[in-house]
Each structure stands twice: as structure tokens, then as C-alpha cells.
Amino acid sequence: MTTAVAPPRSEEGLREGSRRGIPSHGKATPWLFLAPYLVLFLAFVAAPVVLGAWISLHRWDYTLPNKPFVGLDNYVRLFDTSSITAAQFWDAMQATGIFTVFSVPFLLTVPLGVALVMNMRFKGRNFFRAVYFAPYVLGVAVVAVLWRYLLDNNIGLVNYYLGLLGLPDSTPWLTSSPAVWVSLVGVTVWWTLGFNAVIYLAALQDIPGELYEAARVDGANARQQFRNVTLPGLRPVLGFITTITIIASANMFGQSYLMTQGGPGRQTRTAIYQIAETGLRNYQMGTAAAMSYILTAGLMVLSIVVFWLFRERKG
């Protein structure tokens, strides 16, 4: 892969010159540099997007030889309220919706608060930053297995310490609703807080100090400085963080797979969980592909709304 590079063409290089220091090269050279990535991209991103749409138009059972074309049947059935498939799918979409609605606000605000504090100058700043970021490197499996233990309603640390504080100490955190949502959201915030905080912090450090200087000269207090300098300075990154956080929350899987197994009942079985089980355990891939297209369409609409909300405003 690294040997496939075109030889230099010196005449062409002289003819074109090099505006802004970009030297000339053969026509094929950039494509040879891009080729290894493009091969992977075509095979595992572009082709799947098309193939997924194709599958969703078929009754595609992995284990059966015939995969008849059924048009939009899979989609129609997912909107037919009397079918069990549809009921289960929309329950799962609802679970994804609940988790997203309750997790995203915390995942946007708590890390911002942490980043604002970390942006001050004080001893040990890097140490604290490293500590808050640490859970993120552990991955969802370790985090979920660990918290299932901590949240165990009989022997877990959480109920034990709640009891010591004189609070209710027998909440079934993983087997009753709405406590289960508190657990899933709380663990997710614990796990990924540092990730968003680090992105916020970088953006905060990019805001020119003179802006605060000017605001202070104008007599702005801390709150006014936050409103008029910090928030506008964060706008581009806010749009980015909001979008990736929504996508991440809407794709929540490991926490519920490992901590609640989708329970109690099927209440925390998220859309992606349902899609994976439908397509890869029960091999109803046509239905599962249709589900993933509906979920993706929803997310795209949401992303566009977010993009529009955080767009650069003129004037």
C-alpha cells in the first residue's frame, strides 16, 4: 500500500509552479494517497449505506435461501400499530427518546461547568482534569459491569451510603422504573463527562483574553461576561458537542445491555438494542435495516435542527 505512489513529474511541477507552497504532482498522486482509505470507506461505509437500504426492501432472513423483494412492506409494517414488531420497535424508540432527552441536557451542562472551573488557574488543575477524564478510557463494558455492582440494591455501595446519610436505602436502581433511568443517565454522565469537558475546555482556552478584558472595562460582572463573551465564543463547539452527544445518546447500547438487560420488562431496551437483536439474533435483517433507517432519518432531522439553532448568525 505504501509503495503505490506515482513518480514525480518535474516538468509539470515547473509549469504549474506552486502557489502557496503547494507543489505540483501527477494527477494520480493524490488519489494514490487517498486510495487505502477510500477502499475501506467504500467497502465499510458507502456500500453498507446503500446495501442497508436494499436489504430493507426485502424479506431478508439470513438463514433462508430466498430473500424476496417486498417493496416498502417492512416500513409499512413498522408503522402498523397492530403488529407486535411495530409495538416493540416503537417501545424501543421511546426508550431511546427518554434516554436522549434526559441524558443530553446533563451531558451538555455538567461538563461545561467542570470545564469552566478547570479553565481557572489553580494548583493541581491538570491532575483534576485527568481524574475526571479517566472513566472515559475504560470503555462501556468495564463501566457498566462495575456500576451494576455499585448499584446492586442489596449489597451495592450506592444504597449503603444513601442509608448512612439517612436517605432511602433500598431503591432497586436497576430493576424498577423510573430509578433505572436515573442509573443509566447517571452512569453515562459519570463515564463521558470528561470527554465533553475536555472539548469545552479547549474551546474556552481559544477565547481571546482581550474580550474578557474589554468586558471588564465595560463593567461587566462574571455573569454578564459568561453571557456575552463565553457563550458566543463557545457557539461553534456547542453545535458540534450537541450533535455528537445526541448521536451518542441515541446509540446507547452497552449500559442497558449489561446493567439492565433491557429491563425492567423491556423498558430500557433501546432502539439500537432492538435493531441488533432483531437483525443479528433473530436474523430478520430486512425489518432491522428498515428500523435503522427510520432511526437514522430521525437523527438526521435532529442534527439539522441543531445545526440550524447553532448556525453563525450574521450581524
Add this chain to the structure above:
Amino acid sequence: MATTTTRPPAGVPTRRKPVGRAVVRYVLLVLLAALFISPLVYMVVTSFKTRGEAAGFPPTWVPTPPTTAAYESILNAPGTPVLRWFANSLMAATANAALVVATSTLAGFALARMRFRGRGVVFGVVVATLFVPPVILIIPNYLIVGQLAWLNTLLAIIVPTAASAFGVFFMRQFFVGLPGELEEAARLDGANQWQTFYKVALPLARPALATLALLSFLTNWNDFLWPVYVLFSPEIQTLPAGLSTLQTANAVRYDLLMAGAVIASIPVLAMYVFLQRYIIEGVSRSGLKG
């Protein structure tokens, strides 16, 4: 360099700053830090408890007596070959990181330092791919991987996720930042495009390469959904998928589960402790200049 919202700039005397506020801040910071560290400490502590103590109440912070029984048990259980999982994870994450770094560096260099028709389109597609929800790829990629006869092999978790839009974006941003005189000087020395890339740009990119390699390794090491569904045999699991197997087999054997979790955490935590700067800087740069 750091600007603050509440403190005056350096040099201005902080006469009326109450000491109390700094103390309150430290107390809050330490409490929050405890909330982040204590679960990890408890995980390690529990992995050295006996079966009875791990399931006992009230919880204890010092194993009495400390024992390595949990480790011996999971390392020797035939249904849960933890060492094999460890090797699998290590191989997959290393190979995946190498593949991501190689393909992203080449593509990022072309997008940043070469002019050609279609560059804008390719870059636009890369950026758009950053926002493609992974859920849309699961079902079709399972079929593609199946066609390639990669199901239940490590190739299934090494290759498909190596198509990293993030990696290309990341390396492109890095190469864009290099000064324009770079190629100028290289070309005066008679270097061709490949030599410019290989001998001049690449050595300068070492920190960026290290960061991307680390982030890719971490992502692959921790990946969960995909390995759970494409790897079936006990001996071909990765550690996160294996933890799931371990949990199914030993629902309330928290001593065993914590030992497994510790084993799955050691490499990434060690990397984090020593290479933290690269990891945090890599993440912090991912949100900028989008």
C-alpha cells in the same frame, strides 16, 4: 494562556479575593474527584476479596484476608479464557490502530497538501461521515463481513472500523497547519511528493500520529456492540465482549466480575497514566476547527 471568567488578569493584585472561595473550590473539586476515583478503587479492592466478602454487607474497603482467588478462578475457567481475550483485544486494537494511522495519514496528507479536482468533495464526504450514526452500518456490515468469511474472526473487528473519518479529519487538520515552506524546501532538495511526505511531513507529524494511534487503540479496545454480535466462540472474544459472557455465566459473582474488569482496564489505564497528555489533547482537538 488560560483565560478565566472570574479572576483578574495576571499582575492585577487580587486584594479582595476571599481565601474562602478557593477553599470551597478545592473541597468541591476533591469531592468530585472522589466520586470518580472511588468506584475504580472499589473495583480493584473487590477483585481481591473472597467470594463471600464480595457479596457481603456492609461493603468493605479492605479485603480481609486479601486473596487472588478470583483471578485464579477466571484465568483457569475453560468457558472464560480471559488471557486469550486479552491477547485478542491486544492484537485487534494494535492492528486496527496501525491501519487507521496508515490510511488516515496518507489521506489526510493528500487532502491538506495537494490540490486536485474532487478534493472538496472527498473532504466534504469525510466530514459528513463523522455524523453518520453507527446504527445504520450494523446490519449491512454484518452481511459484508459474512461474505468475506470474517464472522467470528478478529478481522471482523479490525478492518471495518478502520475506515476512520475521524482519523482522516484529524490528520488533515494537522497537515494543514504545517508551514507552506515545507514542500518548497523539500523540493529544492529534489524530493518528490512521496519523499516530501515520508521524509519531511511524517517526522513532524509524530505527536499527531501517536495521538491518533492511542485514540484508535482505545476505541477499538473498548468497542462493545460490534464484537458482541460478530464474535461467537468463547476463545475468539475480546475483553469487553468477554466481560459480557463472564457476567452471563456468573451473574452475582462480583469478585470474578471485578477481577475481569480490572484485567480489561489495566492496559488502557496504564496507557492513560503515561500518555495522558496525548489522549486528552487528541480529544480536545477533535472539537475544533470543525
